[in-house]
Amino acid sequence: MKAITWHGKHDMRCETVPDPEIEHGRDAIIKMSACAICGSDLHFYDGFMPGMESGDIVGHEFMGEVVEVGKDNRKLAVGDRVVVPFTIVCGECDQCRRGNFSVCERSNRNAETAAKMFGHTTAGLFGYSHLTGGYSGGQAEYVRVPFADFGPVKVPEGLSDEEVLFLGDILPTGWQGAKNCDIQPTDTVAIWGAGPVGLFALQSAIIQGAKQVVVIDEVPERLAIAARMGAITINFQEESTVERLNDLTQGKGPECCIDCVGMEAHSGYEAEHLFDRAKQAIMAETDRPHVLREMIYVCRPGGTISVPGVYGGLVDKIPFGAAMNKSLSFKMGQTHVNKWADDLLGRIQQGQFDTTSFISHRGTLEDGPELYKTFRDKTDNCTKVVLTP
Missing domain, CATH: 3.40.50.720 (NAD(P)-binding Rossmann-like Domain)
Known part of the structure; x- marks a missing residue:
């Protein structure tokens, strides 16, 4: 599959990488239909985010269609359309039960490393350094979503991708x-x-x-x-x-x-x-x-x-x-996306938010590396970039 990868400061590439596979019974594989370049992505683009490794698949603002589910996943079915929160959350630990999803105690695969830097671990994040788990991100044709029986938000009919895409983060x-x-x-x-x-x-x-x-x-x-x-x-x-x-x-x-x-x-x-x-x-x-x-x-x-x-x-x-x-x-703190998602989805349906008018640039994954630079430098009146496969 195609994906945008990080290879150092200001070095983003669209490359062919292995397709993701189900690794756990609660997983799902999402076929990405839309993703975005977030302002937070510019921190690793500019070389300020510790824990990045050459070849990392980036991106944490994405949505798409479920194409495969693990054997223990009872929430999702093939064909479901979902927005995926950037925080990876188990839904079961003490912090998740308190609604503090961005500090989930179980989802960071590199919890010991994070605890050495921060005192305690944070949640795992998609496409955002090995301090937060080293998970492949959503600027890719397909994404493995851990704990997919809890995190993803199902999208009702009648809403376009661009109307709901930002429900996963910003x-x-x-x-x-x-x-x-x-x-x-x-x-x-x-x-x-x-x-x-x-x-x-x-x-x-x-x-x-x-x-x-x-x-x-x-x-x-x-x-x-x-x-x-x-x-x-x-x-x-x-x-x-x-x-x-x-x-x-x-x-x-x-x-x-x-x-x-x-x-x-x-x-x-x-x-x-x-x-x-x-x-x-x-x-x-x-x-x-x-x-x-x-x-x-x-x-x-x-x-x-x-x-x-x-x-x-x-x-x-x-x-x-x-x-x-x-x-x-x-x-x-990082955002407790699942704490707010249902309420905000209803507000989008009611027209309370303008979620689309400030999208200034659209492109494909192949356009992504150049659009990182455009977004970072705020040239061509760039305010927000949305990418599709």
Whole structure:
């Protein structure tokens, strides 16, 4: 079969690889019908994600048709159309029973390695480093899905692939990012990043009742989409984020701050950005935490900082004293997709979310390596890439 594989920084290839096979009775094999390049994929594309190995099949945002099921799988049948959450979850361990699916205790095949880095294991993830299990990803013609009698979400008739594809990752990620804030009707929600996750966080914050939502970015095309969806926008290259947020909140700051950027943040302050790049170059830090610093500084005392953006390692110069003395609450983590999936599927059917208008580029798996570069560089007004076999 054809699949997109990683061979080092900025080296993505569409190659012929062995077809997947059933390995466990709870498995299923999915024939991929649509997949996407996610902002999180850019972290290994840019060489910042530890645990990648040359030849890894990548991609964690995908859906398709069931073509084979294991002998113990009673949930799925051949011909079922499903969206597959990016988190691999058993549905039976203590964390899964609590709804903390992204920290499933059983699905990471390299749990000991993950525990050495993080203290405890996380869930296995599709196509996202050997720290999270080394599972083959969904940017491929066929995918083996472990624990397929629990994770996949069946798609009702009448919905197109593009309407539901993002249910496997970025839609519930934006939703959880907003949910973490416990938004009240008087709240201002500030969102850093107008990429796809930020746009879903924006829509989620509006649905959850925010008084006003502010989106911060530097890409005019993305800010234009956010404005169309109901946000007040700030281009941090043209004005001070801190000053504008204070103006919008009468000097009090937003109650809720959501980081939809993660480890590769860009700063409007050249010296700060160069400092972080230099620290990365000598491995004194792995991630650029400009957004975290800015959120801590501007967030209203007693407010909440939500972090759905992915971080992979170490950050430097975080003003933790300010966070403590301002009584800020932090909520973060990979997304518990199965916790939200049924509710969000219903909301898609009701038309509450715009899930398709920001898809800017479509192509085949063969187009994928070049589209990684287009997406990363935000050229050709690229906001989201969807691939088909």
